[in-house]
Amino acid sequence: MNPQSYKLRRFLGNFAVYFVLTFFALVMIFPFLYMLATSFKIPSDTFRYPPRMLPRDPVEIMVTGYDEPLPLYYVDVDGQQKEYALAQSNIRVGTYAPPEDLNATVERYLSEVKPTGGAMNPQSVTVNGEEQKLFDVEVEGQVIPMILVSQTTVGEFIDPQNPETKVYRNVRLSEPVENISWHPENYREVIELNNMSRALTNTALVTILVVLGQLATSVFGGYAFARLKFPGRDTVFVFYLGTIMIPFVMLIVPLYQLMVLIGWTDRLAALIIPWIFTAYGTFLMRQHFITFPKEIEEAALLDGASRFQILKDILIPASVPALATQATFTFLYAWNSFFWPLVIINVGNEKNHVLTLALNVLRGRASDTPNLILAGAAIAIIPPLIVFILGQRFFVESVASSGVKG
């Protein structure tokens, strides 16, 4: 094979690889971009078709002689596209033609044209078998009786530099001048008006406590499983392993009744306490501790260190990556959980809502303002994304290894 064609083939191969990867990356990332872009829009912009990515606002301009700013539109004037301000809309215009020659049309405001013979004694003429009213239309100083062929509504557009220059165009068919503008106040509105700030703090509180509690119990448990020999250990461990595959929905009914029994329904405690004891986390910590060289520990024991000291001073400082991984896992799980909060926290008890519940309420409450809904979704989605970016290295690697070993 000659080297040139080999190079070409490799180039094409790499190009194909990046093409496929980029395509899937776009598929993966597009909903996030859509969410972010829409969350900065004004409501009318979100309902536009065809949809556009970047948030845009209609441009308004002050014109001398008008008290309020006027919206700008692109208007076709003498074959050129110009930016004119809309001074007056809903002007009704009629197209008139003499009954003898329906093609010789002129346009006049409906308000300026009077019926022939006055309002009291209108006259009419029969055109193509239909009776039509006659109107007095002035054309170049002459009054000619004409019939109304059609009527439309137009807007009066004026040149902002020269307000005397006016053209009349259909407003709906004119393209408004828009500029890209972001509305971060959507976020403020969601946070202040829709209970999101309380939900955000509750979620943060619940997540922090679950992460800390789960780390503590699984570090101790994992250490006991990995390093301490005691009768019953292996039985309990097998028992733990067996429950890892059991889906959470199996527990939801009895756990709910347990919460009713101890009076934790509608309480944040119900979102925290049951979740700080986990078989899976304990299993992961055990798998981690078991890889540790035993000699260091034995030396420390001979020096009179207690098991607790060994754990605190030797094992935990050396396990930061494993702990970070588990903290990230737990963080995501606690932050994103929805089913259990939905069951245990009442819809009416907004004080104890977490983000996912608040989003569920927002969905119904703000169904006509997708910008606010998606701002809420962004508030729920962005913190995990940040945690993911920070802990990405540990996290992805560990998902990979747990999948292969586990």
Add this chain to the structure above:
Amino acid sequence: MSKVALSDARTNQILRLHIIWRVVFALLATAGTLTPWIGWVTFASNWQKILVTAILLVAALASLFGARQLTRRSHAGRMIALTLDYLAFVACAVIVLNTGQVFIGIDALGETFGRGVPYLGIAVAGYFLGAIEEYYPKRNLSPTNSLKAVSRWVILGGFVLFLWQIDAVNGLLYFLSKLAQPKGLVAVAGVLVFGFSLWSMMRPELAQALNAKTNHEQIINGWLFLSPNLLGFLIFFAGPLILSFYFSFTDSDAFNPPNWVGFDNYARILNVRFAWLSSPDQLAREVVDIKIYDEVGRFKFGNGGLLFAAADKFFWLALRNTLTFALFAVPLSVIPALLLSNVLNSKLPGMKFFRAVYFMPSIAAVVGISLVWQWLYNATIGYINYFITVGIEFWNTLFNVAIVDPKIQWVSDENTALFAVIIIAAWQSMGFNTVLFLAGLQNIPGELYEAATVDGAGPWAKFWGITLPMLAPTTFYVVSTTTIQAMQVFEQVFILMNPPEGPNNSTITLVLYLYRSGFQNFKQGYASAIAWVLFIVIFGLTLVQFQRQRRSSIYEG
């Protein structure tokens, strides 16, 4: 690790006190068995009274037995004493926390916590300041030393400010004020007494006097370290799991005492009828008793058909939808993931970036994601229909054909609603599976490919001959976890669909039906039975996959 060694005589004295304490403990526990029955402590139902009495009786007997063992200087006595005191200690500590309303007080913390977060941030920043030293240990010592000191002060300062901002002082005062009632004080006393007894029993002299060996310390430490986890696990996992099984045989409604109904719940779920139809559109009421059965579906063939009716048609619709969902969502997630991971496995620059991007959907909240897709699916202004329209126009002009834009209604059409959910689920789990496959790929030894290249195998031959068989364990793991997830689909449906069961029940899933039965109609016994049926279905699917994987690996091996 006590500094002062005790004399033998003193040790004997302490041991005697422990024996007396064990007897006192037994007497207290026996007295405790009476309290529920004479009305000192009230319980909601009889079985709770019986349970408490039984536990206390067992504790009393065990304590007496422990005392006997202690008098014999047997180490078993020490173990029993430690176990009983520890459990009593934990129980008292929980009662203290509960009486002081610590658990319920977390709600109040939700109100003030927001104010404290910035200061907590300061403390965290202080920690990272200190961590700088860990990462750059070779810099000269004096400035880093001061950096560590500064970090310590920042952490402390930030934490104190945090506590102040969240009103910790008032919280503590409230805790103490709530504790100042007989129940609370008794529990505090219990914590002190049991704690002191534990501490005393753990002293090395006493251990020696009771013939403790080194492995005894390991046993004690092992159970001690495992205990927080194990107790929580038993209370919040194993216990409820058994209760769930029990509830599935009752008519429990969460608030009234449940009645045993035997297999009624399961019988209702599994009560189905098949009936032959003489014409494809024959009415259901002509072939089954519609007072009991509802039509779930019918299979039409020729001029006849088969009618499938069930006593609980929603369960069977849910089962059908859930299985359909899994049948599509799992391959749609796994096959692209397998292909992508092979592409990602090329040693080109930027692969880690793509890997991270693919991973993003799987970490975002399903609720948020579903809301985003809800607008993407919007039939008039959504991007998905827009892309379809643009694509069709492009295709039509390119090939000069006239394909009609389908204008899919997505979530409001019963034929596409479930498919809309499938797409979201596949989109969300694909990246996670890609990473799993990638890890599996990286474990395949490169020599295999080299040998195949020498033998003249092309890329496809390598993929079918080496990659797929070597990936079989990963594939099994990926397919089974994705299936287990898919069988529990709930959140996407709940958020995306309005109402959640979708048009004409087209998106009712098993977990959604469980939620509706258990938490909207409060038929919790029935919901438990649904949960167990779901579990059996999931278990069966996993077992089938496991068998297939084992057979194929035997075949290849």
